[in-house]
Amino acid sequence: MATRTGRHCLAVPSNRLGLYLALRHWCIPGQRLLMSPISADEILFLVLAAGLRPVIAPLSPLDGNIDADAVDLDTVDAVLTTNLYGLPDRVAAFAGKTLVEDVAHAMETTVGGRPLGTFGVAGVFSMSKHAGAGSGGVVAVESEADLHSLEAARDLLLRPYRPVAEAVSVLTSVARHTAVRLDLVRPALWVMRALGMEEEREGLRIAPRPEELAEAMKRVPDLPPFDSWVRADLRDYRTRRGPLSRRYQVRRLRALPGRRARRIAGVRALAELPTVAKGVLDHLDQPLFRVPLLVADRDEAIAALERRGVATGYLYDPPYDDYLPGFVEPPADPGVARWWGRHALPVDPLQAHRALPVVRELTPAPPPPSRAAGPRSAPRSPLPPS
Template sequence: MSHWKVPLADVVATQADIDAVVDAYRSGWWTMGPRTESFEAAFAAYSGAGHAIAVTNGTAALHLICAGTGLGPGDEVVAPSLTFVATVNAIAYTGARPVFADVAGPTEPWLSARSVEAALTPRTKAVMAMSYGGHPGEIEELREFCAGRGLILLEDAAHGAGSRLGGRHLGTFGRAGAFSFFSNKNLGIGEGGMVVTRDGDLAARLRLLRSHGMTALTWDRHRGHASEYDVVELGFNYRIDEARAALAEERLSRLDQENGSRARLDERYRAALADVPRVEPALPPRPDSVLAHHLFTVVLDAAVDRDRVRAALAERGVQTSVHYPPVHRFSTYASPAYDLPVTDLYASRAVTLPMFAHMTEAQQDLVVEALSAATASATAVPAGDNGGMPAWRPMQAEEALRLRPLRVLARPWTERRFVHRDYERVLHELSDSRRFNVVPLREFREASTDRVVVGMRHDVDERLGAALELARLEARHGIRATYFVLHTARYYAKAGWGSAERRPSILGHLRELQDMGHEIGWHNDLVTLQCVHGIEPREYLANELEWLRSNGIDIRGTASHGSYWARRLGYHNNYFFDDFEEVAPGLPNRDIVEVGNRECVLSKGRLAEFGFEYEAYHLGEDHYFSDARFDADGRRWHPDSLDFDAFNPGDKVILLTHPDHWDRSVGWKAPRTVVWAGWRAFTGERSRRPG
């Protein structure tokens, strides 16, 4: 009996389950026999595979598909590191060498086809995909990829019993697939596994390998179908027994029903967690799929101490886990050659929450309540007492390294004479570390495969051009950057989106980004419009939004910010936030704060009054340009939005701003060295002043 109020997984044996096992034992035939054959036929029909071979466990199934497809010494197999170690062990059992590739994204923990391509060598013979949590991930892309290169695609479908993509079951996309029936799996029987394949010749070989390479089994001889046998190759003892086969067939009959219960729990989790800050569910749903929902995993904000969260949940009686410690971090497989930043990021922040078919709503509510309370109190960096604002303190580069492994792009301006020595020091520290690679822009195209931080001037066309360049690099090299926020004000405020000749270029950039599948967000500096340029925000917003939509641009969200200027000129932040609701009702809006020196940030609208939270770090007080005054014509700009706009809400970024970040033509000095880490954009519904 579990002591957990909500266990991670839970198994309930029905009377039908018990009867199936008892009947198997009463039959007098306990080893692999008629019930095994019946279960294999049922699973082959259910999965559409054509052939199904039942075995002792999931690891045996994985080993069989590796051995049966001819993997051996001298071969390399590309596989994820974010998996249970059995996936990789099965490759190593054959003498082949596992080669690790990265996963697709911080909430997409499946093997990335682009990362697989980067891991190929002349010795690569196969790719092992793993359906994390029962999600198909990029299995179709991997199938096409392998087919085009003559590689064998194998599937670790241990999590995927019942999952379908476009009506096709996981495990049937490759040459062979392996399932696990371990007790916590959706089709759990204690221990058991299954191999499926559409290849009849391969199926025949797998049946031989399952039982010592013997041409006839005990059940065959018992039925009089064979009086003797031969051993035609070196095989294994991976036979399943009749009781477990009978139990598995009984549980298969209700698998879709129980997976449907999991799907409803998954949907309910996502709805409940939508308003919980610092928590993002992984494994995004796919409308073209029926998913097994084997796991429900969330990714915590970098500001949250995961160990404290898990301990707090345990105190409330909620069991959690981590799926998985990366295999490339285990001593057996560790190598300095592996650079898997997304895998490491996910593995350091992911928490698996309870998920089982008969989980009650009350149990699920307890999980959500406990998680919400835990994440609110388990911040890695405690807030200070600056009027409810976070404490400011120096942060060295090595501390930044612990927050998020990112590849940093250094533009050619690092070589110019005006670069501050401290900036160079930080670049060198980052460059010397193993988790960062600082490269000049001219080398960037072939050097980076990860999410990138870029410094650029606030020029609408240039900014979009840089975003587009990142998107093109994503298409080529796997950069993950899925939310580009458009900055419309700055130097084009009076002319809307700039001169007539610039507008086609801007639209072209936006359309190409949109066609690539990127969401387009809309960022307006309303304070600048009103206070500096004298433009009425509502009219401007309405005109610009209409222009974007009429040209086929689907704006998915907005961002606005108050500033030092509003404070100086007597405006209050609510005025500007309300404009968005009036012009674009129902469009999700993100309220952000400008970033400047310490004095400026702490005076911007008293964000604590609105219930906002954020964290900021810097290298030291002297590294901020704090000479913020009006120039002769009252238009001195302030170092505010430091290019965090191109990241998803909730992202943690490390940003190295360059000294020439702002156009000198507007008449103000550039900020000095700044390293920003731990920025948390504000997500969800905007908060209002209490009362």
């Protein structure tokens, strides 16, 4: 990863722990952090754990990232990008701000030939997305001094190594890849449901529990009080990894170049659909993690894809300001985020050949709600001062 980014790199057990470390290192509790309303739920909780005030940005209907033209950057101290499904945020627009890049979805995305994760003070990668290693992350930074500080902070938060749990994690990841390769996704899903292993898609993925959360926030910027929210489906998110995980991650990373051409071919095939998010058309040369389609009836589409042996994940609905009101500063206009969260259907470009018979027939989503042009400042959050 150091070779890929040209930066100093720190291995962490998960992308989410890496993001917390970066936010704690470069931001001061009480500062205002601009972030997208559409991302994994646990990201919002680790931002709160870092003692920061989440300022929810308006969303671009083109790519589901921050609409940089509709925000007043003078009102925030730092920015956390999402690079949703591998589509790049407009990193150049955030120059002059402390920028932390969440590149979990964008390990192989470049802007002007330069890898994402090298524009901000830190880029935080995931080994479980593009590489498919099941767990693990990397924090890429420019300064060796920052690397050593982050390493010391990481070591204070790591839990002891658990060899059995590590073996289970690696074997589970291997089983998932084998199921996809052998077209066994449908029976694999059935087994997972029968054993209660499948993550719930109906309702909220992580129960907010606002009263408990308010108590945890009295202890910011301490991470352990937030464990029950941040860990979600990755209970070992801050457990020390051993040699088995490291070897598996290296093996999965080395396989990435061999899948690049297939991934790009899948992106281009899906980009021909009338339902594709318009931002994809500007990145047909990028090996995106997922290709977002915007469809009228997403639930029916998910069921139809599953019947074809294509599993759907990485759905982010509701937006943060609807999910956790009172703990975030909402955008002036939340309409586009609600529209995107309701209609976005992410499709793995490596599974495009299986998905196309279904997604070719899907009805496009209605147009996004209109929004007045120009940057606007959202009202102040009801959060008490830090």
